[in-house]
Amino acid sequence: xxxxxxxxxxxxxxxxxxxxxxxxxxxxxxxxxxxxxxxxxxxxxxxxxxxxxxxxxxxxxxxxxxxxx
Numbered sequence: 001x002x003x004x005x006x007x008x009x010x011x012x013x014x015x016x017x018x019x020x021x022x023x024x025x026x027x028x029x030x031x032x033x034x035x036x037x038x039x040x041x042x043x044x045x046x047x048x049x050x051x052x053x054x055x056x057x058x059x060x061x062x063x064x065x066x067x068x069x
Contacts, residue, residue, distance in 0.1 A: 016022075
């Protein structure tokens with residue numbers, strides 16, 4: 001194949017990238033990444049208990065409220 005211009009080169013390159021085989025490979029790769037991410041996050045969430053809420057302190061200066069109100 002003889003490429004006449006940069007536009008023809010871009011078109012042929014894009015046509016080569018959009019073949020069904022490469023799109024299937026890309027889809028499989030993205031699916032594998034998504035599944036591994038989901039598995040990792042679910043295992044991490046299962047192994048760490050939820051954090052306890054911070055106790056509220058009343059009457060502490062600078063806490064954003066006035067004591068007694």
